[in-house]
Amino acid sequence: MGSLVAIGNFDGVHRGHQAVVSQAVKLAQASSLSPLVLTFDPHPSQVLGRGALPALTTLERKVELLRRQSADLSVVVEPFTLPLAQMEPLEFARSLLVGGLSAKMVIVGENFRFGRGRRGDFAELSRLGEELGFRAQAAELERDAQGPISSTRVRSALERGALGEVEELLGRPHSLTGLVIPGQGRGRSIGVPTANLGELSEALPPHGVYAVLADRKTDDGFEALAGGVANFGVRPTLGAGPSFEAHLFDLDQDLYGQELRVHLLSRLREERKFSGVDELRAQIGRDMDAARALTAARKPDPSARGAWY
Numbered sequence: 001m002g003s004l005v006a007i008g009n010f011d012g013v014h015r016g017h018q019a020v021v022s023q024a025v026k027l028a029q030a031s032s033l034s035p036l037v038l039t040f041d042p043h044p045s046q047v048l049g050r051g052a053l054p055a056l057t058t059l060e061r062k063v064e065l066l067r068r069q070s071a072d073l074s075v076v077v078e079p080f081t082l083p084l085a086q087m088e089p090l091e092f093a094r095s096l097l098v099g100g101l102s103a104k105m106v107i108v109g110e111n112f113r114f115g116r117g118r119r120g121d122f123a124e125l126s127r128l129g130e131e132l133g134f135r136a137q138a139a140e141l142e143r144d145a146q147g148p149i150s151s152t153r154v155r156s157a158l159e160r161g162a163l164g165e166v167e168e169l170l171g172r173p174h175s176l177t178g179l180v181i182p183g184q185g186r187g188r189s190i191g192v193p194t195a196n197l198g199e200l201s202e203a204l205p206p207h208g209v210y211a212v213l214a215d216r217k218t219d220d221g222f223e224a225l226a227g228g229v230a231n232f233g234v235r236p237t238l239g240a241g242p243s244f245e246a247h248l249f250d251l252d253q254d255l256y257g258q259e260l261r262v263h264l265l266s267r268l269r270e271e272r273k274f275s276g277v278d279e280l281r282a283q284i285g286r287d288m289d290a291a292r293a294l295t296a297a298r299k300p301d302p303s304a305r306g307a308w309y
Contacts, residue, residue: 002105003104005103005106006108007037007039008109009039010066013062014056014149016149018142021037021066037073037075038078039078044080061261089128093134094132104133104134106136107136108125110138153169154166161267163210173265174203178244179260180258181196183243192281197260206232208233211291211295212246212262214226215307221306223306224300227248227295228248244262261307
């Protein structure tokens with residue numbers, strides 16, 4: 001059986017990406033082909049020195065989200081290297097798409113470019129398909145009132161702290177994944193113990209205080225852990241330095257060394273310096289009340305298999 005290959009970076013796996021994959025799966029089923037997503041790691045911009053931006057999703061998260069689209073879908077991660085970038089369009093199509101993936105149909109975005117010097121475009125892909133035995137198709141872009149849904153729009157909204165807009169574009173909240181590392185104990189000293197996340201690699205929001213939901217990694221994936229309130233910034237009142245730390249509600253567990261995925265629901269306020277610990281503690285109490293109200297109605301996504309999202 002041949003395959004239908006949807007090609008893209010799929011950074012964020014936003015609603016536009018989900019629509020492309022859904023189209024691909026339906027077309028594959030109608031054509032008796034195996035649906036397959038081809039993506040690349042690292043991002044081509046990073047390899048080619050074009051200043052890659054922080055990813056919206058880790059590679060592990062991207063593959064997980066893509067596979068959720070269909071039980072029949074395969075995801076192939078092709079290492080993006082300089083030799084791959086130097087392939088002529090014909091060699092890319094012949095060796096990778098046809099020889100490697102048995103492509104009979106290839107779906108790409110309207111602006112897809114491939115091959116040495118980005119010489120290949122959709123017209124070239126279509127011509128090569130006629131030569132090599134596959135059909136090329138441009139994906140229909142998912143749009144809203146502001147235009148096509150894109151990773152650029154998600155990133156712009158995230159940079160502004162507009163998390164409701166981010167969630168609307170992604171179809172879920174933006175998340176940050178990291179290991180819980182030892183902190184300085186400043187939160188515990190004022191009665192608000194926190195889990196400090198290190199090694200964050202996803203795109204970050206502005207400094208501020210956030211309502212969050214946290215998942216914990218298990219042997220089988222992730223599981224919903226708790227709601228909470230998180231601070232991302234430099235903690236100016238305590239002079240504690242830069243960090244991302246989350247206080248998780250009604251949870252008394254040692255989380256050191258565990259991997260958490262923290263979903264950002266809403267930016268409650270900007271980070272600011274208070275007159276002292278008492279004023280800070282009072283504001284944290286108000287932040288916690290606001291975060292509890294925002295997280296109380298949330299239910300785990302059924303497609304997340306026990307995690308929040």
